Amino acid sequence: MLEMDTMDQEDFLTLKLSLTLGHGYEGKRKRTRTSSSAHEIPEEGKIFALLQTRETMLKMDHNKRSNGGEGLHLIHSLLAAAASVNENQAASALENLAQLYRSVSLRGDSIQRVAAYFADALLAHLLTQKSPFYDAIMKGPSPEEEFLAFTSLYKVSPFYQFAHFTANQAIIEAFEREGGRALHVLDFDVSYGFQWPSLMQSLSENATPTNKISLKLTAFGGNMEQIQETESRLVSFAKGFSNLVFEFHGLVRGSKNAKVRTRKNETIAINLVFHLTSLKTLSKISETLTYVYSLNPSIVVLVEHEGKCSSNKFLPRFMESLHQFAAIFDSLDDCLPLESGERLSIERDHLGREIRSVINYDRDDDESFPRFEKMEKWNGRMERRGFVGVEQSCRAVMQAKLLLKIRSHCCPIKYDGENGGFRVFERENGKAISLGWQDRILITASSWCSGV
Numbered sequence: 001m002l003e004m005d006t007m008d009q010e011d012f013l014t015l016k017l018s019l020t021l022g023h024g025y026e027g028k029r030k031r032t033r034t035s036s037s038a039h040e041i042p043e044e045g046k047i048f049a050l051l052q053t054r055e056t057m058l059k060m061d062h063n064k065r066s067n068g069g070e071g072l073h074l075i076h077s078l079l080a081a082a083a084s085v086n087e088n089q090a091a092s093a094l095e096n097l098a099q100l101y102r103s104v105s106l107r108g109d110s111i112q113r114v115a116a117y118f119a120d121a122l123l124a125h126l127l128t129q130k131s132p133f134y135d136a137i138m139k140g141p142s143p144e145e146e147f148l149a150f151t152s153l154y155k156v157s158p159f160y161q162f163a164h165f166t167a168n169q170a171i172i173e174a175f176e177r178e179g180g181r182a183l184h185v186l187d188f189d190v191s192y193g194f195q196w197p198s199l200m201q202s203l204s205e206n207a208t209p210t211n212k213i214s215l216k217l218t219a220f221g222g223n224m225e226q227i228q229e230t231e232s233r234l235v236s237f238a239k240g241f242s243n244l245v246f247e248f249h250g251l252v253r254g255s256k257n258a259k260v261r262t263r264k265n266e267t268i269a270i271n272l273v274f275h276l277t278s279l280k281t282l283s284k285i286s287e288t289l290t291y292v293y294s295l296n297p298s299i300v301v302l303v304e305h306e307g308k309c310s311s312n313k314f315l316p317r318f319m320e321s322l323h324q325f326a327a328i329f330d331s332l333d334d335c336l337p338l339e340s341g342e343r344l345s346i347e348r349d350h351l352g353r354e355i356r357s358v359i360n361y362d363r364d365d366d367e368s369f370p371r372f373e374k375m376e377k378w379n380g381r382m383e384r385r386g387f388v389g390v391e392q393s394c395r396a397v398m399q400a401k402l403l404l405k406i407r408s409h410c411c412p413i414k415y416d417g418e419n420g421g422f423r424v425f426e427r428e429n430g431k432a433i434s435l436g437w438q439d440r441i442l443i444t445a446s447s448w449c450s451g452v
Helices: 009-024 044-059 068-086 090-103 110-127 134-138 143-156 158-178 196-204 224-238 282-294 314-335 341-359 375-384 394-407
Strands: 182-187 213-221 244-252 267-273 299-305 387-390 422-427 432-437 440-450
Touching (some): 044 090, 044 110, 068 090, 068 314, 110 134, 110 314, 110 341, 158 196, 158 267, 158 299, 158 394, 158 432, 158 440, 196 213, 196 224, 196 244, 213 224, 224 244, 267 282, 299 375, 314 341, 314 440, 375 387, 375 440, 394 422, 394 432
Parallel strands (some): 182 213, 267 299
Antiparallel strands (some): 299 440, 387 440, 422 432
16 A cells, blocks of 8 residues: 555545545546645635634534534545645635534534544644734643643543553563662653553552662653642652652753763663654654663653654645544544533643644644654664564553453444454564554554663
8 A cells, every 4th residue: 555655645635535435526627736835825804704603613512413424525625625725725725614614513523523623723724823813723722721631531531541551561560570679760751740650559569668669750841840740749649658769850851951860770761652753853753762772771661653644745644643633533432422521621622732733833844743653663763773672461461451441431342353442452473552443543552672
């Protein structure tokens, strides 16, 4: 099968439309692509009218479901809008976006909801940052809203818990193999720190008040305020374990003062959970892996979103992102009812923000863009840096399957080769575990050690 970033963008769009709409869709003649430098400026009056249509959609407070035909029509309008944005045809794009906003609801079914957020991302991409309307579309949630949305998603979906529990299991097993009493975890993107309470609990089970275990967490974050809030939560949680000595060392990513201090006789574990993708450039990814290797860690855990596109070409990236987020939105229907305010918060304040960010990366930099790549590419990068893959244990696999049994409410749990809701895949001859929704792989976890 052809990779998306090697296909002609127009042919790729036509292919996807035909696959989605079936025989009822007849291909239109190809339009002549305009130069990307000849950007068509949308009229402010039309933009204002579109924003009013969007505002009406946002205020809808009733559930709205689409039938099969309406769902296909939404996909058609969304792809047509994406093609128009790609070709800088503002008038056509605005027309398709207006049609979308009139047809979707943030309280509708999953296809309506994901289409609404992608419509916002397309509108922002069309406007560019110079437009006075750009900030209104790209405005994100407050830190409190973002925290609540992430917390809700963490509780109701196995998505992040799968990543964290699988990574922690690999860290625990590496620590047990060395038989030490001091564990030093370097988390390259600590975020809210939700990964680490379960690790503390696991460590405390093998410790006693007279034979304590030491856990040091070197935590990298985007700003010191968030790092300090995370530190406060984790220190408070650690106080519940009298047999655990917990130390937190917070560092701002990219700071000149960000120096990692290691000690003798400690097990060093590197946590790369959803971090390498955020670096966006291959050079930064390479630099990070080179630095990690220099620390000679006992274990490196890598968890990343899995996709098929590493190109900065707009249409292939748009399609890959649409497939990825459509699966996530669909999976939320398995976790929360349609009328749930919690689900609305998750999609508006967390997933919607991620969609806008992915579609509106730095378009002036050919190297800087989020990468959603296949597991094989990440494996290649790790191996070229000298890392060797570690087989996932039976405990890790069983833990992942047990998590899905606990977290799935509506769809039957399925494993390799079966259709259903959430699924667990064992891959790479047991060296990787993936979480999928139906036939779509969402994230993959793998473990590595220094090949020395």
